[in-house]
Amino acid sequence: MQITLENQVAIVTGASSGLGEASARALAKAGAAVVVNYHSKAKPARDLVKAIKQDGGQAIAVGADVSNEAEVDMMFQKAIDTFGHVDILVANSGMQKDAAAEDMTLEDWNTVLSVNLTGQFLCARAAIRQFKAQGVLDNVSRAAGKIIHMSSVHQTIPWAGHVNYAASKGGVDMLMRTLAQELAHQRIRINGIAPGAIRTPINETETKGASGRKLLKLIPYGRIGDPDDVANAVVWLASDLSDYVVGTTLTIDGGMCLYPGFINNG
Ligand code: NAD
Numbered sequence: 578m579q580i581t582l583e584n585q586v587a588i589v590t591g592a593s594s595g596l597g598e599a600s601a602r603a604l605a606k607a608g609a610a611v612v613v614n615y616h617s618k619a620k621p622a623r624d625l626v627k628a629i630k631q632d633g634g635q636a637i638a639v640g641a642d643v644s645n646e647a648e649v650d651m652m653f654q655k656a657i658d659t660f661g662h663v664d665i666l667v668a669n670s671g672m673q674k675d676a677a678a679e680d681m682t683l684e685d686w687n688t689v690l691s692v693n694l695t696g697q698f699l700c701a702r703a704a705i706r707q708f709k710a711q712g713v714l715d716n717v718s719r720a721a722g723k724i725i726h727m728s729s730v731h732q733t734i735p736w737a738g739h740v741n742y743a744a745s746k747g748g749v750d751m752l753m754r755t756l757a758q759e760l761a762h763q764r765i766r767i768n769g770i771a772p773g774a775i776r777t778p779i780n781e782t783e784t785k786g787a788s789g790r791k792l793l794k795l796i797p798y799g800r801i802g803d804p805d806d807v808a809n810a811v812v813w814l815a816s817d818l819s820d821y822v823v824g825t826t827l828t829i830d831g832g833m834c835l836y837p838g839f840i841n842n843g
Pocket residue numbers: 590591592593594595596597615616617618641642643644669670671672692727728729730771772773774775776777778779780
């Protein structure tokens with residue numbers, strides 16, 4: 578069965594690198610017009626737009642800080658001015674500022690929470706307002722809109738030395754499930770993805786050399802993930818093939834959440 582997202586418009590935040598970039602490419606390949614959001618790196622976002630257009634797709638690059646209410650609203654307005662509607666939001670932007678709890682500054686705590694949790698709330702709120710204003714569009718999708726929140730296995734697995742990040746992702750889980758419960762009756766479908774270790778700029782050092790080999794011990798399936806492992810799931814969750822999937826987190830981790838420490842342990 579082939580997935581088509583033709584006539585649909587997707588906003589992907591943090592799409593100038595990593596999982597956002599792969600998701601934007603995959604959504605465009607499936608036929609969606611894509612808003613490629615970036616924070617500080619305009620060039621890779623513009624290059625991605627160029628590549629999508631060269632492949633016959635539609636895309637624009639929009640700079641916006643997801644933790645800034647006015648910039649998020651501006652990003653949605655640009656999407657609507659350009660493409661007329663919004664059908665899919667991939668709230669993907671995220672960051673780490675790691676430190677032992679006793680050394681973590683309030684600023685680093687607040688920055689991570691602002692981007693990873695408040696940023697996802699602001700984008701979801703703007704999407705919900707737009708989906709409700711549009712209603713269910715004929716010949717577009719069975720849902721009035723779809724939101725995919727990029728979480729992490731650390732919504733479940735505690736992570737020493739990363740308390741701000743783990744707390745933000747735990748928050749994303751409850752944000753996603755509460756919004757899904759609140760909006761399902763409006764035919765707005767909201768789900769999450771919890772990646773394990775996927776090779777992207779966020780974990781460049783952890784996935785290489787000796788650190789990479791140590792990391793592999795946590796992954797029963799025996800490989801570090803590729804961005805397309807996540808992007809393929811984004812396309813499926815955005816499509817009508819997953820129309821009855823509501824308020825669920827899809828874990829994509831090669832088995833990292835299966836307590837691999839218990840393998841051969843008595
Ligand atoms: P990445 O660093 O390549 O991507 C993060 C993106 O977020 C970047 O494009 C960055 O510019 C953007 N961003 C940061 N602050 C922003 C802001 N204020 N406004 C808008 N955009 C902002 O890393 P990635 O691995 O692709 O991460 C994408 C998402 O996946 C994040 O939410 C991350 O927590 C999550 N994740 C990644 C992994 C992994 O192994 N790579 C695992 C679990 C979860």
